[in-house]
Amino acid sequence: MNAHDEDRMKQLLRQALPPVETDAEPARDLWPAVLRRLDAEPARAAGSLRQNWFDWALLTGLIVFAAAFPATIPVFLYYL
Amino acid sequence: MPERASSVLDHFQQGDLDAFESLFRMHQRAVYGWILRIVRDASAAEDLTVETFWRIHRAHARFESERAFEPWARRIATRAALDWLRARRPETELTDRVLADLPARPAVDPGVAAEIRNKTAQAFARLPSRLRVAAVLAVVEEQPYKDVAAALGITVTAVKLRVFRALRLLRKDLERQGIKP
Numbered sequence: 001m002n003a004h005d006e007d008r009m010k011q012l013l014r015q016a017l018p019p020v021e022t023d024a025e026p027a028r029d030l031w032p033a034v035l036r037r038l039d040a041e042p043a044r045a046a047g048s049l050r051q052n053w054f055d056w057a058l059l060t061g062l063i064v065f066a067a068a069f070p071a072t073i074p075v076f077l078y079y080l
Numbered sequence: 081m082p083e084r085a086s087s088v089l090d091h092f093q094q095g096d097l098d099a100f101e102s103l104f105r106m107h108q109r110a111v112y113g114w115i116l117r118i119v120r121d122a123s124a125a126e127d128l129t130v131e132t133f134w135r136i137h138r139a140h141a142r143f144e145s146e147r148a149f150e151p152w153a154r155r156i157a158t159r160a161a162l163d164w165l166r167a168r169r170p171e172t173e174l175t176d177r178v179l180a181d182l183p184a185r186p187a188v189d190p191g192v193a194a195e196i197r198n199k200t201a202q203a204f205a206r207l208p209s210r211l212r213v214a215a216v217l218a219v220v221e222e223q224p225y226k227d228v229a230a231a232l233g234i235t236v237t238a239v240k241l242r243v244f245r246a247l248r249l250l251r252k253d254l255e256r257q258g259i260k261p
Contacts (some may be wrong), residue, residue: 022113031104066186
């Protein structure tokens with residue numbers, strides 16, 4: 001893709017997704033929702049701890065997989 | 081005034097809820113606007129603004145009060161928006177309803193057929209979320225590359241690379257559909 005093609009794609013993308021208004025603001029006051037979210041924090045914190053467990057297990061699995069099949073490492077890096 | 085702002089940041093860093101509310105009132109619009117640019121859905125942007133400020137509050141002890149609040153908040157907001165994009169099914173994104181509800185500046189060129197615009201938007205929604213975020217902020221919203229890089233926690237070169245890959249994949253997708261961009 002040359003520079004001209006790149007410019008054309010940028011132009012097309014701007015046509016497909018018009019930019020958002022710069023002065024956009026929320027339709028409601030979000031502070032009460034933030035306070036409710038803070039009240040629910042302990043429950044969510046426990047949930048995130050469980051999620052961390054899963055993340056670590058996934059990471060370990062990936063490392064084992066990469067060690068077993070090193071040829072797949074460039075493929076993973078490409079999609080990062 | 082900067083002295084007062086610095087005091088608010090110090091109090092926030094120590095976990096003061098009033099200071100957190102002051103920062104929320106000062107920055108919620110900017111954070112909401114930034115998220116809206118990424119997710120392009122007003123209702124989701126509101127929910128993600130709440131999620132972002134919850135994450136900000138949770139991380140208050142890690143905030144360095146001598147640094148600026150807004151870039152830090154923007155980075156957390158970008159992560160929250162990326163999480164949301166990843167969790168969402170691509171085929172439900174950027175529907176006509178979402179695009180119609182979006183408070184967008186008029187930028188439509190009648191010379192570009194509506195069908196091509198729709199197919200471009202749908203093809204864009206199928207791209208990996210990391211590429212999409214870089215492209216939408218840098219190309220569509222024309223944000224400075226250094227701001228996009230700071231929000232994503234990557235280098236300016238990496239942003240340019242992501243934008244290039246996004247455009248190349250978008251072009252390939254459109255060509256597969258028989259559209260010559």
